[in-house]
Amino acid sequence: MKINQISLFLENKPGHLNAICRTLSEKGINIVTLSLADTQQFGIVRLIVEDWQRAKDALEAAGHIVNVREVVAATVADRPGGMAEILDVIGQAGVNIEYMYAFTFRHGREAVLVFRFDEPDRAIAALKSAGRNVLDAVSLFSEAR
Template identity: 55%
Template sequence: MKLQQLSLFLENRPGRLGAPLEAIAAGGINILTLSLADTAQFGILRLIVRDWEKAKRILEEAGWIVNLTEVVAVDLLDRPGGLAAALKILEGANLNIEYMYAFSLRRDDKAILIFRFEDPDRAVQVLLDHGLEVVDADELMRHVPE
């Protein structure tokens, strides 16, 4: 029920984002979605890819430090209040969201959001208990282009 996310440390200066992206592109790996968190000094690039093991190996061989984190993909109704309702559930269960970002892919009337929780397993349980749809990695991959 969880996705593997790759994170990379980047210095916050021109040209730093291109190098790791080129490295995984050369390995034939398509990025399903990404998010970039930054401070004045440095940033963290977070990636979701189909073959994360290969991507991790390519990046590490090229000298990057890669962090592997489990994140949760949640299907939300793509209409006003869709996200707010989900957040209310998480808040009610006292689940702390470290960060979140939207998946680039949308299906039907749904939008997919990626959540990073302190406790992903409990988060998945809470979401399911409240009738929300947690997207399985295999299922997600079926919907994205090769």
Template identity: 50%
Template sequence: MAVKQISVFLENKSGRLAAVTKLLGEKQVNIRALSIADTSDFGILRLIVNDPDKAHKALKEGGFTVSATDVLAVAVPDTPGGLAPALAVLEDAGVNIEYLYAFVAQRAGMAMVLFKVNDTERAAAALTKAGFSVPKPEEVYSV
């Protein structure tokens, strides 16, 4: 149920993101989705990849500070207002969202939203009950 996201600590200076993507490319790791949260001095790069364990190991060996975080993937209709009902479900279930990012899936007409929440299990149960598709991790890694 939980999707493994790879988070990397990056200083806010030129070439750091390029270094990460180059390394992953060399290791044949495919990036499915990414987001960056940043301050003026540093940032956190968050990645969904086809092989999280391989990416984790490669980045760690490459000298980066890396961690794996459980996030929740939810498929929502790729139409105006598609995300809002999912957020309403989480709010009703009393789940706090730490952050989220989205990408358009290859699956026809759907967008994939990745949530970091304070209670992944409760969030997944509430969304499933409300009729949302919560894809298995393997499906997310291979979209």
């Protein structure tokens, strides 16, 4: 049920993010979602792509440092309170969120929350037993296409 996310180090300089996207597009790799966490001086780009191994190879060949990490993706209804419900479940399970980000899919009708947990397996179990929809790679990428 876990998704492989790749992340890269990014200096906060014009053109650096663009260079990453160009490397992937030259290889025909589609970016499902991209999230950027940054400080004044540097940032971390986190990407979800269908063929993470090929993306990693391409980016490393272009001189980037790439880190692969398992994250959990869960859908949430795109309405007020939707996100709070899911966070409640995680909070009650006592799992820590290292970071999270969100994107919409299915033509904007639903949102996907991407989490990195300290204990992903416990989080998945808690989400499932609360009846939440945890996406695996196949459904995520087929829906996102």
